[in-house]
Amino acid sequence: MKNFSKAMLGTAAAVATVSATVAPVANVAAWGDNANGRTVYTVEQVNAGALGDKITFNSITNGSYQDVQGKTHQIGDERNFLSARLNGTSNVWSANEITAEDGKEYVLSLYVHNNSPKGNAAVAKDTTVSFSIPGNTATSVQVDGIITSSNATPTKYWDDVVFKSANGAKFHLEYIAGSASWESNGKSAGKLSDSVITSAGAKVGYDALDGNLPGCYGYSGYAGVHVKVVYDEEFTITKQVRIKGTTEWKESVDAKVGDVVEYMIGYTNKSGATVSDVMVIDSLPANMQYVAGSTKVKNGNHPAGVKMTDETITTTGLNIGGYNNGANAYILFEAKVVDDNLTCNKKNQLVNWAKITAAGVTKKDDASVVVPKACDTPDPDPMPETGAHSIVVSALGLGTTVTALGVYVASRKKLM
Numbered sequence: 242m243k244n245f246s247k248a249m250l251g252t253a254a255a256v257a258t259v260s261a262t263v264a265p266v267a268n269v270a271a272w273g274d275n276a277n278g279r280t281v282y283t284v285e286q287v288n289a290g291a292l293g294d295k296i297t298f299n300s301i302t303n304g305s306y307q308d309v310q311g312k313t314h315q316i317g318d319e320r321n322f323l324s325a326r327l328n329g330t331s332n333v334w335s336a337n338e339i340t341a342e343d344g345k346e347y348v349l350s351l352y353v354h355n356n357s358p359k360g361n362a363a364v365a366k367d368t369t370v371s372f373s374i375p376g377n378t379a380t381s382v383q384v385d386g387i388i389t390s391s392n393a394t395p396t397k398y399w400d401d402v403v404f405k406s407a408n409g410a411k412f413h414l415e416y417i418a419g420s421a422s423w424e425s426n427g428k429s430a431g432k433l434s435d436s437v438i439t440s441a442g443a444k445v446g447y448d449a450l451d452g453n454l455p456g457c458y459g460y461s462g463y464a465g466v467h468v469k470v471v472y473d474e475e476f477t478i479t480k481q482v483r484i485k486g487t488t489e490w491k492e493s494v495d496a497k498v499g500d501v502v503e504y505m506i507g508y509t510n511k512s513g514a515t516v517s518d519v520m521v522i523d524s525l526p527a528n529m530q531y532v533a534g535s536t537k538v539k540n541g542n543h544p545a546g547v548k549m550t551d552e553t554i555t556t557t558g559l560n561i562g563g564y565n566n567g568a569n570a571y572i573l574f575e576a577k578v579v580d581d582n583l584t585c586n587k588k589n590q591l592v593n594w595a596k597i598t599a600a601g602v603t604k605k606d607d608a609s610v611v612v613p614k615a616c617d618t619p620d621p622d623p624m625p626e627t628g629a630h631s632i633v634v635s636a637l638g639l640g641t642t643v644t645a646l647g648v649y650v651a652s653r654k655k656l657m
Contacts, residue, residue, distance in 0.1 A: 297395070303317070350464070512600060537572075591609060
């Protein structure tokens with residue numbers, strides 16, 4: 242007998258959105274069935290004849306079997322038959338909840354077992370599997386797996402796995418077209434139709450994908466699909482720096498003690514809704530000193546920039562108001578390079594982080610100032626040099642989309 246390891250599911254095809262003429266599978270909660278609670282059994286009870294002539298699926302609470310080498314494989318409670326893992330990992334399965342990482346591919350696996358021990362004398366008819374992969378965007382997305390059979394009792398069974406946001410941001414799942422598969426000892430093993438993600442589902446079986454599935458472990462199998470996690474941006478943040486008096490914005494600049502640099506933080510609302518009370522805070526590193534009175538915001542109402550009297554950008558944070566969907570803002574301030582504890586005979590990389598919080602979501606970006614310091618005594622452990630990576634911003638276009646507080650920019654362009 243084959244070891245029905247969920248790692249057997251194959252590599253997925255390219256990402257695509259699959260259209261269907263039938264309705265998507267309806268959401269269901271945790272495991273269940275259309276009998277409102279099927280009778281469950283132990284392996285010992287089934288072997289003792291407790292099922293009689295009844296055909297039922299995934300109702301054994303202590304499932305296990307021995308392969309032809311005599312090795313015992315534990316299945317556990319078969320009602321919990323849907324699980325997920327990060328693609329590329331081996332047998333690291335989550336049967337209830339899994340963390341959804343942006344851009345990562347996941348494998349979903351659905352275990353199918355006709356519990357009758359009578360083999361070909363107890364063939365389940367019209368055995369069909371389906372996966373419900375919602376198209377909604379949320380911080381928690383539930384995927385349901387469903388098994389149906391016309392002559393089983395009950396005739397319908399379900400279980401779910403919940404994908405949870407890794408950072409509180411919203412995301413959605415994309416089915417990877419062509420990834421559906423069926424793992425079995427029989428001749429039917431191979432690809433499944435993409436209809437497996439619709440309410441029509443896809444038939445499985447042993448000798449063929451005809452819905453005929455005999456009873457006993459030797460005829461069981463796994464249906465699998467791949468999905469990709471896609472986080473939906475609530476907003477974007479950018480962080481850049483330049484030496485005061487220059488025009489080129491970069492992610493990193495070289496400076497010396499006494500130089501004044503300008504930092505620029507960009508924000509664009511992409512949430513699809515109006516957002517209020519956007520908070521911006523900047524964490525200055527050691528050896529960078531905030532220049533009092535230098536904070537200003539550029540927006541459609543203030544194309545030359547408006548000075549902020551609130552000196553909190555580097556302490557408790559600055560409230561820059563509310564923004565319509567698509568509106569943006571640039572927050573600028575200055576800092577002076579000082580020598581509080583620069584390391585001798587080294588190019589000191591002073592990394593500066595900006596953080597924006599809007600509608601409960603927080604994002605960060607950084608920029609660097611590299612400051613060399615020469616001393617008479619060599620540094621015994623010089624750190625590796627980090628080179629600068631430049632991003633040039635040429636012009637700032639300021640729009641007129643405004644909400645209550647008047648500190649807004651409608652369209653993101655570039656700054657000169």
